[in-house]
Amino acid sequence: xxxxxxxxxxxxxxxxxxxxxxxxxxxxxxxxxxxxxxxxxxxxxxxxxxxxxxxxxxxxxxxxxxxxxxxxxxxxxxxxxxxxxxxxxxxxxxxxxxxxxxxxxxxxxxxxxxxxxxxxxxxxxxxxxxxxxxxxxxxxxxxxxxxxxxxxxxxxxxxxxxxxxxxxxxxxxxxxxxxxxxxxxxxxxxxxxxxxxxxxxxxxxxxxxxxxxxxxxxxxxxxxxxxxxxxxxxxxxxxxxxxxxxxxxxxxxxxxxxxxxxxxxxxxxxxxxxxxxxxxxxxxxxxxxxxxxxxxxxxxxxxxxxxxxxxxxxxxxxxxxxxxxxxxxxxxxxxxxxxxxxxxxxxxxxxxxxxxxxxxxxxxxxxxxxxxxxxxxxxxxxxxxxxxxxxxxxxxxxxxxxxxxxxxxxxxxxxxxxxxxxxxxxxxxxxxxxxxxxxxxxxxxxxxxxxxx
Amino acid sequence: xxxxxxxxxxxxxxxxxxxxxxxxxxxxxxxxxxxxxxxxxxxxxxxxxxxxxxxxxxxxxxxxxxxxxxxxxxxxxxxxxxxxxxxxxxxxxxxxxxxxxxxxxxxxxxxxxxxxxxxxxxxxxxxxxxxxxxxxxxxxxxxxxxxxxxxxxxxxxxxxxxxxxxxxxxxxxxxxxxxxxxxxxxxxxxxxxxxxxxxxxxxxxxxxxxxxxxxxxxxxxxxxxxxxxxxxxxxxxxxxxxxxxxxxxxxxxxxxxxxxxxxxxxxxxxxxxxxxxxxxxxxxxxxxxxxxxxxxxxxxxxxxxxxxxxxxxxxxxxxxxxxxxxxxxxxxxxxxxxxxxxxxxxxx
Numbered sequence: 001x002x003x004x005x006x007x008x009x010x011x012x013x014x015x016x017x018x019x020x021x022x023x024x025x026x027x028x029x030x031x032x033x034x035x036x037x038x039x040x041x042x043x044x045x046x047x048x049x050x051x052x053x054x055x056x057x058x059x060x061x062x063x064x065x066x067x068x069x070x071x072x073x074x075x076x077x078x079x080x081x082x083x084x085x086x087x088x089x090x091x092x093x094x095x096x097x098x099x100x101x102x103x104x105x106x107x108x109x110x111x112x113x114x115x116x117x118x119x120x121x122x123x124x125x126x127x128x129x130x131x132x133x134x135x136x137x138x139x140x141x142x143x144x145x146x147x148x149x150x151x152x153x154x155x156x157x158x159x160x161x162x163x164x165x166x167x168x169x170x171x172x173x174x175x176x177x178x179x180x181x182x183x184x185x186x187x188x189x190x191x192x193x194x195x196x197x198x199x200x201x202x203x204x205x206x207x208x209x210x211x212x213x214x215x216x217x218x219x220x221x222x223x224x225x226x227x228x229x230x231x232x233x234x235x236x237x238x239x240x241x242x243x244x245x246x247x248x249x250x251x252x253x254x255x256x257x258x259x260x261x262x263x264x265x266x267x268x269x270x271x272x273x274x275x276x277x278x279x280x281x282x283x284x285x286x287x288x289x290x291x292x293x294x295x296x297x298x299x300x301x302x303x304x305x306x307x308x309x310x311x312x313x314x315x316x317x318x319x320x321x322x323x324x325x326x327x328x329x330x331x332x333x334x335x336x337x338x339x340x341x342x343x344x345x346x347x348x349x350x351x352x353x354x355x356x357x358x359x360x361x362x363x364x365x366x367x368x369x370x371x372x373x374x375x376x377x378x379x380x381x382x383x384x385x386x387x388x389x390x391x392x393x394x395x396x397x398x399x400x401x402x403x404x405x406x407x408x409x410x411x412x413x414x415x416x417x418x419x420x421x422x423x424x425x426x427x428x429x430x431x432x433x434x435x436x437x438x439x440x441x442x443x444x445x446x447x448x449x450x451x452x453x
Numbered sequence: 454x455x456x457x458x459x460x461x462x463x464x465x466x467x468x469x470x471x472x473x474x475x476x477x478x479x480x481x482x483x484x485x486x487x488x489x490x491x492x493x494x495x496x497x498x499x500x501x502x503x504x505x506x507x508x509x510x511x512x513x514x515x516x517x518x519x520x521x522x523x524x525x526x527x528x529x530x531x532x533x534x535x536x537x538x539x540x541x542x543x544x545x546x547x548x549x550x551x552x553x554x555x556x557x558x559x560x561x562x563x564x565x566x567x568x569x570x571x572x573x574x575x576x577x578x579x580x581x582x583x584x585x586x587x588x589x590x591x592x593x594x595x596x597x598x599x600x601x602x603x604x605x606x607x608x609x610x611x612x613x614x615x616x617x618x619x620x621x622x623x624x625x626x627x628x629x630x631x632x633x634x635x636x637x638x639x640x641x642x643x644x645x646x647x648x649x650x651x652x653x654x655x656x657x658x659x660x661x662x663x664x665x666x667x668x669x670x671x672x673x674x675x676x677x678x679x680x681x682x683x684x685x686x687x688x689x690x691x692x693x694x695x696x697x698x699x700x701x702x703x704x705x706x707x708x709x710x711x712x713x714x715x716x717x718x719x720x721x722x723x724x725x726x727x728x729x730x731x732x733x734x735x736x737x738x739x740x741x742x743x744x745x746x747x748x749x750x751x752x753x754x755x756x757x758x759x760x761x762x763x764x765x766x767x768x769x770x771x772x773x774x775x776x777x778x779x780x781x782x783x784x785x786x787x788x789x790x791x792x793x794x795x796x797x798x799x800x801x
């Protein structure tokens with residue numbers, strides 16, 4: 001690629017980027033995405049937060065807890081509320097053991113009215129085991145979170161009692177805590193026992209890999225379609241003839257590809273930023289350390305995201321985007337009217353669908369095994385590697401060597417695709433007639449090799 | 454400096470659309486490319502500008518292969534084009550930057566050309582509105598006297614509405630909001646923003662009204678006077694005759710006539726006789742054995758072999774006591790030469 005061919009790329013890039021950002025379609029889509037990103041976390045927190053949230057109670061509103069114990073096995077004098085007051089939030093709560101039946105104490109609580117700050121603590125034997133029921137007055141000052149936290153402390157106390165009741169020494173109790181691990185090994189022909197490794201990914205890891213694949217695919221498709229539209233707009237508006245007196249077709253194509261990629265990546269980066277900020281604000285507003293959204297992300301899943309790894313992933317994604325955008329640009333170069341673009345884009349659509357479906361397949365099969373041949377193929381295959389490998393690297397199932405091989409293959413493919421697209425763009429730039437077929441493009445490229453300038 | 458085209462050839466399959474076009478400009482001037490539709494003019498221009506690959510031939514600037522993207526070329530394409538959805542100012546600044554003109558200089562040039570081509574209304578609507586307002590106020594002052602000209606106090610609501618209107622109007626218009634003629638003016642402006650040394654105008658005046666045609670002519674005349682190399686393609690023969698020193702007439706890709714326009718005309722001789730008399734002269738024309746080319750109420754155009762035959766005919770008129778109002782012996786017009794050359798080519 002001669003530097004002369006790229007002269008003016010910067011100007012084309014700046015103009016295309018600014019005009020794209022200024023366009024109504026872009027502004028509307030950004031506003032819509034930002035609103036969605038802004039509202040997702042608080043809305044999800046409102047809908048699901050109660051069940052998943054671990055909202056910390058600072059100072060409980062509960063004044064008196066009537067303890068109506070129906071557990072038959074507790075020895076006399078064992079107070080299940082013994083250490084509740086150690087918890088700062090419940091330090092002021094008065095625990096009152098009642099002898100009345102649960103029905104009687106319930107009526108009493110009901111008589112106290114909706115303004116009461118008293119609750120009933122009712123441990124009993126249920127169908128599945130022990131149930132610690134905490135009853136509050138509906139619509140009263142005591143919240144569900146407070147009752148939840150109080151019940152949790154009582155459950156911990158009962159657990160301690162269970163261990164104490166067994167009468168086993170501490171050392172033997174540890175044996176009870178041992179967890180089970182299943183290991184299936186096989187015997188090789190040489191007689192060695194070789195472990196059969198289970199390297200399938202978990203649900204959380206799958207979610208991360210799938211989300212990254214989805215975002216990268218969306219960016220690739222959106223940016224690429226815009227590149228194709230921009231290429232055809234130059235031709236259909238006949239501006240291209242004026243532009244070609246100042247810049248080479250290669251510079252026009254590269255400027256447009258880079259501008260559309262930056263615009264789309266910027267759009268998604270803003271979306272992610274707003275989403276993270278909204279999630280933080282939601283956490284602060286709801287007084288919880290972990291929102292519903294963050295509770296879905298497995299702990300330690302981002303521990304593989306070192307600087308080098310992040311750079312590798314970004315390079316891989318960028319190269320993939322350039323490949324898809326150039327392919328779309330090539331389709332755009334084959335037509336001269338906007339109404340013909342959809343038809344020409346079928347080659348791009350077909351290729352991107354293959355890439356996307358293979359990537360989805362690879363991520364799904366990672367759940368069974370992250371090292372099967374199909375997954376490994378998709379991690380280096382240029383149509384799928386930009387969508388599969390970044391997620392696989394983040395969750396730590398793709399080796400760095402695979403990422404580097406994928407980058408090398410994409411660099412070569414990008415250069416070839418850019419050359420081809422620029423050649424076709426240059427050859428057909430003044431073609432204002434009908435759509436050119438791939439057969440004609442191949443014939444044109446062959447003639448070009450043998451022809452003089 | 455010199456510009457030369459040597460044996461330019463372009464074929465699409467079996468069809469040769471430009472066949473051996475060659476011409477040279479040793480110095481500044483205007484070279485005309487003429488031809489019917491599909492003669493190969495635009496293809497030749499695109500090959501000169503490097504937009505189309507040529508099958509063979511050379512395009513030389515100062516004896517070396519011309520690299521259009523490295524030169525300062527102003528090009529007004531036959532296929533007019535602007536981005537319909539972008540503002541005119543944005544587009545013009547972009548075109549100027551691509552030519553290496555800095556933003557400040559570009560703005561200066563845009564302002565100059567905008568005023569000259571009467572495009573302020575579309576490119577700088579706010580400035581235009583202010584000027585119009587000032588003009589209006591001046592007229593009012595003149596009409597009603599100094600006291601009446603004092604602006605009437607506006608209510609704050611009205612002032613806000615006016616400010617809002619002004620703000621809304623301050624944005625440069627989009628190309629799609631302009632008429633075809635005005636878009637053409639913007640494109641001429643885009644071609645000349647960088648003050649190019651080499652200008653190619655492909656059908657510059659097609660589709661323009663007489664007022665704008667005069668405006669374009671004035672601009673072109675100015676560019677020519679700045680010692681520029683200009684290549685012009687047009688169907689309007691009077692325009693070519695007005696500006697061009699050298700011509701090429703193309704037909705179906707082939708050059709059918711080429712050279713200095715005056716010399717070409719001289720080589721044809723003065724064979725067009727335009728006569729207007731008070732009495733009918735049809736019988737005398739027949740008697741002299743002459744051919745009538747065209748007869749209009751204003752004059753009769755007759756084909757003669759030269760000055761001698763024309764003088765003989767004049768003597769015949771006078772001998773027959775015919776009152777001669779007009780007797781004008783001229784070289785053939787470019788239009789006639791064109792029709793003769795291209796018509797002959799098409800008949801073959």
